[in-house]
Amino acid sequence: MLNPSDYIKESIEEIKKTVGDGTAVIGLSGGVDSSVASVLTKEALGDNLIAVFVDHGLLREGEAEYVQKTFEPRLNFRYVNASEEFLDALEGVSDPEEKRKIIGKIFIDVFERVAEEVGAKFLVQGTIAPDWIESEGDIKSHHNVALPHGLVLEIVEPIRELYKDEVRIIGTELGLPEEMVKRQPYPGPGLAVRVTGKLSHEKIAVCRKANAIVEEEVEKVGIQEELWQYFAVLTDTKVTGVKGDIRDYGYLVVLRMVASMDAMTAHVPELPWDMVKTISRRITAEIPEVTHVSLSVSDKPPSTIEFA
Amino acid sequence: MLNPSDYIKESIEEIKKTVGDGTAVIGLSGGVDSSVASVLTKEALGDNLIAVFVDHGLLREGEAEYVQKTFEPRLNFRYVNASEEFLDALEGVSDPEEKRKIIGKIFIDVFERVAEEVGAKFLVQGTIAPDWIESEGDIKSHHNVALPHGLVLEIVEPIRELYKDEVRIIGTELGLPEEMVKRQPYPGPGLAVRVTGKLSHEKIAVCRKANAIVEEEVEKVGIQEELWQYFAVLTDTKVTGVKGDIRDYGYLVVLRMVASMDAMTAHVPELPWDMVKTISRRITAEIPEVTHVSLSVSDKPPSTIEFA
Numbered sequence: 001m002l003n004p005s006d007y008i009k010e011s012i013e014e015i016k017k018t019v020g021d022g023t024a025v026i027g028l029s030g031g032v033d034s035s036v037a038s039v040l041t042k043e044a045l046g047d048n049l050i051a052v053f054v055d056h057g058l059l060r061e062g063e064a065e066y067v068q069k070t071f072e073p074r075l076n077f078r079y080v081n082a083s084e085e086f087l088d089a090l091e092g093v094s095d096p097e098e099k100r101k102i103i104g105k106i107f108i109d110v111f112e113r114v115a116e117e118v119g120a121k122f123l124v125q126g127t128i129a130p131d132w133i134e135s136e137g138d139i140k141s142h143h144n145v146a147l148p149h150g151l152v153l154e155i156v157e158p159i160r161e162l163y164k165d166e167v168r169i170i171g172t173e174l175g176l177p178e179e180m181v182k183r184q185p186y187p188g189p190g191l192a193v194r195v196t197g198k199l200s201h202e203k204i205a206v207c208r209k210a211n212a213i214v215e216e217e218v219e220k221v222g223i224q225e226e227l228w229q230y231f232a233v234l235t236d237t238k239v240t241g242v243k244g245d246i247r248d249y250g251y252l253v254v255l256r257m258v259a260s261m262d263a264m265t266a267h268v269p270e271l272p273w274d275m276v277k278t279i280s281r282r283i284t285a286e287i288p289e290v291t292h293v294s295l296s297v298s299d300k301p302p303s304t305i306e307f308a
Numbered sequence: 309m310l311n312p313s314d315y316i317k318e319s320i321e322e323i324k325k326t327v328g329d330g331t332a333v334i335g336l337s338g339g340v341d342s343s344v345a346s347v348l349t350k351e352a353l354g355d356n357l358i359a360v361f362v363d364h365g366l367l368r369e370g371e372a373e374y375v376q377k378t379f380e381p382r383l384n385f386r387y388v389n390a391s392e393e394f395l396d397a398l399e400g401v402s403d404p405e406e407k408r409k410i411i412g413k414i415f416i417d418v419f420e421r422v423a424e425e426v427g428a429k430f431l432v433q434g435t436i437a438p439d440w441i442e443s444e445g446d447i448k449s450h451h452n453v454a455l456p457h458g459l460v461l462e463i464v465e466p467i468r469e470l471y472k473d474e475v476r477i478i479g480t481e482l483g484l485p486e487e488m489v490k491r492q493p494y495p496g497p498g499l500a501v502r503v504t505g506k507l508s509h510e511k512i513a514v515c516r517k518a519n520a521i522v523e524e525e526v527e528k529v530g531i532q533e534e535l536w537q538y539f540a541v542l543t544d545t546k547v548t549g550v551k552g553d554i555r556d557y558g559y560l561v562v563l564r565m566v567a568s569m570d571a572m573t574a575h576v577p578e579l580p581w582d583m584v585k586t587i588s589r590r591i592t593a594e595i596p597e598v599t600h601v602s603l604s605v606s607d608k609p610p611s612t613i614e615f616a
Binding site: 302 | 404504505543544545546547548549550551556560562563576578581584585588589592593599600601602603604605606607608609610611612614615616
């Protein structure tokens, strides 16, 4: 069994030993893992850890404000708004692998700029056990990374041995708010993987609104802790509808709400039907671009949790 | 209240008076309305009514065989296989209005050929009350129709005053099997409106398989009479999945099961969750092209029953 205060004490020692007086950066996404890795490392390095939050314009509604509000008082926090750079590069792209590649590339570019600016020598990462257990091969724990424009950073992974539930315990012990350590996982490429087909500013905005409605209603009913993730996907399928008395032609949205222990497998549980109908009604009423809503019923496997 | 045997007697009189010794044709789709109109008119005209069943290649699994088996012994039945003509014209078409137009045009062409061949002077139609009440304007009950290549036919509409439930009563009185008069409505353009985006032979075949699974499982659970329609839509959205251990990229299927009194409005009722999950599992297991299944939850309005 994990003893949180021992674990924290030992980690602080080890980080201090590795980094010394050096400067470290971490890409803080607002997810549980990078958040806990940030506040833990901050205990060791103080303001020598710069937490870089890159806004790629693919965030959920209110997310940038939430992360800023939560971490500005706690960390040497750097907010970088790169949303135009990301969205312009993604406009019109439809292949999911290409979307991920573009996002990854721009992210590293932006991140390297900041790391260079602050003179960082170390890169802290919120890697946890399932991340490296899933991807065999990458088993060494001490290594360097060379960023595309030549910056070489030494990797520090302070929560590498932990599982998700242990990460949450450490986060709580370090004073992170309850709702932060219990957040649902959110994909790195953000809403980009929740819009199928060609990306556009408009579709990302529509997808963001639908996701906000799903989160609101799930949290109103209070079943968020029974779910691993709950979100909406904006598909590229267009469906005939009627709004007022007029024939309409709009997008199909798919609701995805899964239960899971570890994301390796996941299943769609039976959900409160009234909640599902309310979400559906709100989405078609509040988002003019959407004419039809459906509820994903596929488990993982054979499907994946996110659509891309 | 409708007295079925009186209604039938009066209709027979009227049809005889109108058509006399002439030859009539009817487009028999296999749906309840045209089926009942056919057997009713047959009582009046005998083999002078030719029931033309046009197979457009967009039928459900087993449908052609079912219609043939049911009507060949009862009617002067003519099976016309025009599926290649339809499917070739539809290949690559994605606009739903264009799909409907192409199907309507070819249908009339094929139908006119047969009507000309048999020397028809009358066209019997299975119009029922909601058909002409919904489309104001078309209120006259006696009129002619000029087909595109010049054939002029006088329209006969023997069940024009009836509502769906009355049509079923008349059908039963005329000896049609129970499962025939209770069939769910099926769109004229068939599977073409259940495939979104570009049509292809392959996609129609995939959609046909998914529809067969939905029908099988709904009828196994035995809730078909509580539903107005139950079917599957093959969307043009592609979703990442995992089959075996391999990353897969396939279609999203939407299940649509609605309850309705008259199709003017419709709602998605809460459905047996086990049934929904079984359908989903069977579709992804039995149809390699599909990676993800969702259940439509949108009512009419704001959505429509069919997707196009």
